[in-house]
Amino acid sequence: MANIREVAKQAGVSVATVSRVLNHPESVSATTMELVLATMEKMQYTPNGFARSLALNRSSTIALLIPNILNPLYPQIAKGVEDVAHQKGYNILLCNTEENKEKERDYLDMLIEKRVGGFILTSSQLENKDLQKIKNQNVPFVMVGRNIEDIDANMVFTDYYMGAYQITQHLIEVGYSKIAHITGSLNQIENLEKRRGYEKALEEAGISLQSQYIVEGNNEIEGGYLGAKKLLKSKEKPQAIFAANDLMAIGAIDAIKSSGLHIPEDVAIVGFDDITMAALIEPKLTTISQPVYKMGLIAARLLFESIENGQQEDGFQQKIFLQPKLKVRKSCGHENRVREIFN
Amino acid sequence: MANIREVAKQAGVSVATVSRVLNHPESVSATTMELVLATMEKMQYTPNGFARSLALNRSSTIALLIPNILNPLYPQIAKGVEDVAHQKGYNILLCNTEENKEKERDYLDMLIEKRVGGFILTSSQLENKDLQKIKNQNVPFVMVGRNIEDIDANMVFTDYYMGAYQITQHLIEVGYSKIAHITGSLNQIENLEKRRGYEKALEEAGISLQSQYIVEGNNEIEGGYLGAKKLLKSKEKPQAIFAANDLMAIGAIDAIKSSGLHIPEDVAIVGFDDITMAALIEPKLTTISQPVYKMGLIAARLLFESIENGQQEDGFQQKIFLQPKLKVRKSCGHENRVREIFN
């Protein structure tokens, strides 16, 4: 593969001139320009990105860490990030951490070594000392979907606590009192937040918590399925189930249907996330919508702001707080109950 | 950020020794080893990936190009690729081409410049001259999901023609004759293949093609929705619809239901891909399953084989052909019809 020196020699100019053709075309005469471009074309020259990055000390690559690419939530975030990154001429290194803290750390080290321009960490499980490592290397990063109090970092997230509180409250308003919760992986802080919201709503309504009504899922369809099966076996079957994400809600719906029960008549079910499928399954799923695509966009914009202005000093970091929104559909039985009330 | 020279000076050794600690630990004495590692730790030294890649002329990064990350098919492929790549210590550059040939080309150029170790191109729209460009740069690549005859390249794909043929034939066997087809984007070769399979099955059954029964979709839910709406308006409503992918089938189901019709009694519907949702929507979708995760795995393995053995000579390339599989569920009305036949 030809390099800049060979091109220069072939074209009878210096390497500086060749480099200028690519980087500062305005400073090269028209004839030289043409000659060099023709030579490049002829020799199939492609500048070496490593050498360029080394010389410039920047990379036009950012990293996106997500816990599970198979959860449709994350491709949406990725899309938001990609849209911004591509427009800026950046590429994205995709890292699927599988909700595994060790894998996430491994990736972190690889990426720091690769000198990525910045990180977007979604639902990260990293600890402060890991984040501090990134800060020490002075690489900008943005946290998505997780709020950490004790480190100064760019963040964009929705209020999981509030979302969970709202949807649980909605179930209570509709008339249920035996409300179960299938949690997400409890090593993710956001799932603890959701559980807290659920508990708060029950508490405020004077409904006492029942430990057998809280089961831990794994954020995936299967976890919802198993969780629901387990709940249906409890001696007092719950009237409604709040799954900590839509994927689990879908699994739960499958479990309930396959037990011959009807939704929402026998058991109501609600989710969290509002993935595309939520509005398409039967019954349509009541859920909490978070503007995920937008979160990706915003996260990427924040990141590029840091990259471009290099302002990593503490206090300049932004925390962007988006409001979740309740989407009432059929699965929670809202309409039926309302009808009962009116009749 | 400290560099290798500073570490060497601080530790009182040469840069070669520091480098050896990282790359050839067996050739360094235990005491020196310890000293150097401690110094690195103290100085928070992280080797510069650019410099290393430049010196070694390789990058431990591969690129994955996909047409649409929001289509759940592609995250599955990505997962397969990622699983292999991570095991090999590689990172993945994710490029979402949005089914846009220009964007795909742009990415190609960026990636060649970045000196990625290889490409995985899924449902690529690139032309031979583009692929030739990659070959000229001697970068290994694997095509996924698309069969190109006239270039010698690693490929892994399922037989779209056969899959479409099978599922159309199945609809015919069940008893339908007015069978419509919502195609995928017709600038993707695989969708032409699918249409060809559909036409072949009809032709063999002696059913004449009706142009109003073929509408072009866009591979997305929305395209299926619009396509179905259009088909339902035709003067002779089709009895069955074959959507070229599950996403469009799901959109079509939504359209049919919202028109107050029943599936499969009024209109049967089948898809292609067997995404997770296919088995979860109501009615469960009859579709063609392709082993996507496995395709990702295989593609990645092929790619690493090329990367490691460097064998880019023509004739060494493999074409791996996977068989699609018909999954009969409820949406095609198979069971009902069978019952009719037996009664």
Next chain:
DNA sequence: AAGTAATATGTAATGGGTTACATCAGGGGG
């Protein structure tokens, strides 16, 4: 015609690693 500014181009240092080759110290053999 000399001086100066503007334009175009070249030279060489620089970025931070890797590694072939050179060197040196210590152990073993004779």
Next chain:
DNA sequence: CCCCCTGATGTAACCCATTACATATTACTT
């Protein structure tokens, strides 16, 4: 006691681009 081999380490060239600074050329002033 000397030589050779081995293992450990150092020196310096190399990977390939970018760019500050130096130089050369042309054009314009007065």
